[in-house]
Amino acid sequence: MTSGDAAAFVAFDRVxxxxxxxxxxxxxxxxxxxxxxxxxxxxxxxxxxxxxxxxLAGFETATHGEITLDGRPINNxxxxxxxxGMVFQNYALFPHMTVAENLAFPLEVxxxxxxxxxxxxxxxxxxxxxxxxAGRRPAQLSGGQQQRxxxxxxxxxxxxxxxxxxxxxxxxxxxxxxxxFEITKLAHDLGITTVYVTHDQTEALTMSDRVAVFDDGVIQxxxxxxxxxxxxxxxxxxxxxxxxxxxxxxxxxxxxDAAVVRLDDGSxxxxxxxxxxxxxxxxxxxxxxxxxxxxxxxxxxDAHTIKAExxxxxxxxxxxxxxxxxxxxxxxxxxxxxxxxxxRLKKGEILEIGWRPQDCRALDA
Amino acid sequence: MAALPPYASPVQRAWYYGFxxxxxxxxxxxxxxxxxxxxxxxxxEDFFTFTPGxxxxxxxxxxxSHYRDFFTNPxxxxxxxxxxxxxxxxxxxxxxxxxxxxxxxxxSHVPFKGAIMAILISPMxxxxxxxxxxxxxxxxxIGLQGTYWGVVMAHTALGIPFVIITVTAxxxxxxxxxTRASASLGAGPIRTxxxxxxxxxxxxxxxxxxxxxITSFDEVVVVLFVGSAGQKTLPWQMFxxxxxxxxxxxxxxxxxxVAISILLLTTVEFLRRRxxxxxxxxxx
Numbered sequence: 001m002t003s004g005d006a007a008a009f010v011a012f013d014r015v016x017x018x019x020x021x022x023x024x025x026x027x028x029x030x031x032x033x034x035x036x037x038x039x040x041x042x043x044x045x046x047x048x049x050x051x052x053x054x055x056l057a058g059f060e061t062a063t064h065g066e067i068t069l070d071g072r073p074i075n076n077x078x079x080x081x082x083x084x085g086m087v088f089q090n091y092a093l094f095p096h097m098t099v100a101e102n103l104a105f106p107l108e109v110x111x112x113x114x115x116x117x118x119x120x121x122x123x124x125x126x127x128x129x130x131x132x133x134a135g136r137r138p139a140q141l142s143g144g145q146q147q148r149x150x151x152x153x154x155x156x157x158x159x160x161x162x163x164x165x166x167x168x169x170x171x172x173x174x175x176x177x178x179x180x181f182e183i184t185k186l187a188h189d190l191g192i193t194t195v196y197v198t199h200d201q202t203e204a205l206t207m208s209d210r211v212a213v214f215d216d217g218v219i220q221x222x223x224x225x226x227x228x229x230x231x232x233x234x235x236x237x238x239x240x241x242x243x244x245x246x247x248x249x250x251x252x253x254x255x256x257d258a259a260v261v262r263l264d265d266g267s268x269x270x271x272x273x274x275x276x277x278x279x280x281x282x283x284x285x286x287x288x289x290x291x292x293x294x295x296x297x298x299x300x301x302d303a304h305t306i307k308a309e310x311x312x313x314x315x316x317x318x319x320x321x322x323x324x325x326x327x328x329x330x331x332x333x334x335x336x337x338x339x340x341x342x343x344r345l346k347k348g349e350i351l352e353i354g355w356r357p358q359d360c361r362a363l364d365a
Numbered sequence: 366m367a368a369l370p371p372y373a374s375p376v377q378r379a380w381y382y383g384f385x386x387x388x389x390x391x392x393x394x395x396x397x398x399x400x401x402x403x404x405x406x407x408x409x410e411d412f413f414t415f416t417p418g419x420x421x422x423x424x425x426x427x428x429x430s431h432y433r434d435f436f437t438n439p440x441x442x443x444x445x446x447x448x449x450x451x452x453x454x455x456x457x458x459x460x461x462x463x464x465x466x467x468x469x470x471x472x473s474h475v476p477f478k479g480a481i482m483a484i485l486i487s488p489m490x491x492x493x494x495x496x497x498x499x500x501x502x503x504x505x506x507i508g509l510q511g512t513y514w515g516v517v518m519a520h521t522a523l524g525i526p527f528v529i530i531t532v533t534a535x536x537x538x539x540x541x542x543x544t545r546a547s548a549s550l551g552a553g554p555i556r557t558x559x560x561x562x563x564x565x566x567x568x569x570x571x572x573x574x575x576x577x578x579i580t581s582f583d584e585v586v587v588v589l590f591v592g593s594a595g596q597k598t599l600p601w602q603m604f605x606x607x608x609x610x611x612x613x614x615x616x617x618x619x620x621x622x623v624a625i626s627i628l629l630l631t632t633v634e635f636l637r638r639r640x641x642x643x644x645x646x647x648x649x
Contacts, residue, residue: 059545079548080557092546096564105560106550157551 008032008068009193010056010161015065017051025051027217029065033195035160038187040196042204043214044240052214053163053197058082069161085154085162085192089169091146093138099125099149100134106157124156125149127186144175151183155190162187164196168203180207201241205229213237230288234275235363238286245292245332247285251276251362259362261285263327269304270357275364282365289321289335291359294351295343305354308332310345320344326353399623406431406616413613431617441614444602451513451598452581455520459577462521463528464570468562470529471536482529489526493586496523501590511593519591520584524577531576535569567640575633579626 010033017026026048033039041049054060056067058079066073074082094102103121112120125131128148138146147167154162167183168176184207187194198204204211205225212222213236221228221237232238239246249263251273259273261283269285276283293299294308311330312323319335322345326332334353336342345351369381409428410416418426435441466485470478488496500519501510509515539562547557563570585600592601599618606615 057545057549059548078553079545080551080553083551084549086546086549088542088546090540090542092540092542094543094546094561105547105552109551109556153550163549 009035009037009070010195011068012052012056013066013068015052015055015062015067017048017055017060018063024063025217026055029217029219031212031219031222033193035193036188036191038184038194038196038207038209040198040204040208040211041214042198042201042211042240044199047214048217049197049199049212049214050165053165053195056195057084057086057163083157083159083161085157085159087147087150087154087162087164087167089166091138091143091150093146093150093153095138097137098134099130099136099138099141102138102149103153103156106153110157120156124152127155128152128182143171144179147171147179151186155186155192159192161193161195164194166198167196169198169200176203183207205241213240215240232274232286232361232363235284235286235365238284238361238363243289243333243335245287245289245326245329247287247327247329247332248365249283249285249327251279251281251283253279258357261362263306265327267306267327269306269360270302271360271362272358274361276362283362284365286361286363287355287359289333291355292332292334292353293355294334294345294353296352299354300356303354303356305352308351308353310347310349310351313345313347315344324351324353402616402619403623406613406620408613408616411613413611413616431614432621434612434614435617435621438614440597441602441618444597444599447596448582448599451516451520451596452578454517455524455581456574456578458517458521459524459528460570460574463525463573463577464532464566466525467529467532467536467569468558468566471533471539485529486526488523497587497590500587504591510591511595513596516588516592516596516598519587520581521577523584523587524580527576527580528570528573531573532566532569535566539565564640568637571633571637571640575629578629582622582625 010031012029012031015026015029016024018024029048029052031052041052043049051060055062056069058074058077062075066075068074069082069084093099094105097105100121103124104117107117107120121134122131125134128151130145130148130152133141133145133149138149141149151167164183168179171179180203183194183196186192196204196207205228208225210222210224211228213220213228215236221233223231228237229242232241235246238244247261247263247269249261249269252260252262252268254273254277257272259271259276260268261271262268263285271283271285299305306326308324308326310322310324314321314323318338320338320342322334322336323330324332324334369378373381404419405413405415407427407429408416408419409426409430416426469475470482475481497519500522504510504515504519509518543561543565544557547561548554552560582598583600584598585604588596588598588601589604592598599622603615603618606612606618
């Protein structure tokens with residue numbers, strides 16, 4: 001997609017960013033975000049995701065390329081005239097103002113009258129279930145409450161685009177999960193376009209319409225969460241999203257959309273070739289732990305099976321996590337659901353394990 | 366200070382009491398000369414020492430004649446008037462310029478920060494007599510010597526370092542994402558400065574203003590060089606009083622100045638704590 005795309009509400013067109021004039025933090029970024037879409041930029045620290053967000057917000061300038069908002073180039077518009085709501089990791093509430101004054105701030109800037117202002121503030125606070133806290137100061141609120149207020153403040157002036165920079169990073173796990181759900185619901189109910197930055201892949205998967213996985217200043221893959229998880233396009237994405245088993249091997253032959261890979265211990269397995277194209281190439285075979293099967297009745301008749309030795313059995317409540325040794329890899333994980341008929345494997349047991357060929361993807365090594 | 370623990374050794378015990386005696390002595394040497402001026406200023410006689418009558422607590426030995434002289438003598442009144450006109454103006458300028466400088470120097474992209482800071486702070490470090498002599502020659506050349514604005518500018522230069530230091534210290538704790546948040550909410554740089562940054566660094570600004578005011582109000586060396594008879598300030602008049610007339614009126618003036626200082630310090634400290642509480646730094 002390009003910036004000329006009518007559906008794109010936000011577009012990055014060949015955007016580059018360099019802080020020192022030599023190394024590019026963001027390399028040739030092209031990204032189109034649809035109106036009302038919830039897009040997450042996911043990646044390790046230093047991958048360029050936050051820089052992209054800051055360029056969109058206007059706090060960093062693009063070294064090269066153009067960013068458009070609703071078809072309008074915004075490179076030369078200062079941050080305060082972009083009308084983009086923003087939520088920060090450390091909340092960034094004004095400590096000398098009450099909650100209500102914090103929310104009134106963007107409305108006063110826009111010259112909205114007092115009665116209108118009060119109504120909007122009340123509505124925004126009710127939206128984040130903080131209606132009773134209008135008179136408090138930020139220092140009197142917990143982290144989760146502060147972030148709700150920050151969210152309400154970013155939404156109170158009804159922006160069409162909201163940016164969130166790791167907003168849940170400083171909160172504990174349970175609160176994070178509640179707020180993940182609330183933010184997603186709010187964004188969809190209000191029809192706001194949201195760009196969300198995080199390094200937490202669970203957050204990215206559960207909240208987003210689409211996820212852009214960043215690494216080394218480049219988008220490695222841009223897809224819906226299920227596609228990203230089940231059909232990673234390269235080994236970085238496969239490793240970064242979710243848990244992943246990898247086996248090293250060499251491509252033996254490629255036959256259309258099937259490839260046979262010879263693992264380093266000599267055994268052969270069927271795979272889907274993703275970004276390998278010729279026999280003899282080194283490859284990293286990726287299999288999700290929950291797609292590995294050791295119950296012969298459930299295995300497809302045509303599936304290649306392979307010998308495995310149980311190294312460790314870990315009981316995790318809802319699931320069993322079994323570490324086995326396969327083709328020289330001692331850290332091969334099998335995840336099974338704690339079902340009434342599920343067998344608990346024992347250390348030292350020798351198994352025949354297998355998987356459907358389509359769950360086994362041959363990626364770049 | 367914590368009480369002496371039961372396991373303290375003899376050396377620790379000796380230090381425990383010795384330390385208290387030392388602190389007491391330091392306080393005594395700092396405060397005694399100031400305290401002693403207060404009863405002396407109520408001397409009925411024109412003496413700089415306690416008269417036998419005063420020591421016997423005879424009410425007739427005490428009087429307010431020196432205060433009467435201070436409030437009626439035109440020379441003292443003119444000096445008071447000058448001080449009151451010069452110090453607030455110098456404070457206002459020092460606070461405005463010093464705050465701007467501190468905010469500017471806290472930006473990460475400013476080049477030669479260390480050098481600029483050193484130059485701005487130098488009036489505090491360079492011996493006053495050297496600054497005064499330099500200002501005298503420079504101000505004479507540009508026609509500021511012996512004028513009201515000349516003295517104000519000289520005192521502004523002396524006050525700026527205090528403002529820069531106190532404001533820079535409060536800026537260290539200032540969260541940069543607040544200015545970004547303000548911009549994202551639609552506020553331009555000027556509104557952001559006055560509505561977000563200024564209220565939060567106010568405690569530093571207030572402390573700086575106090576120091577700048579006291580500097581100007583107490584200063585005698587620079588004003589002797591840069592000012593003329595028309596800008597004779599209180600410290601200058603006191604200096605003359607001591608050297609030429611040996612008039613005990615300066616004891617009354619000193620007492621008034623001490624009272625003003627205490628009043629200022631308490632008010633400003635109250636204001637500073639209040640704004641610190643308001644910005645959420647300490648629990649209300």
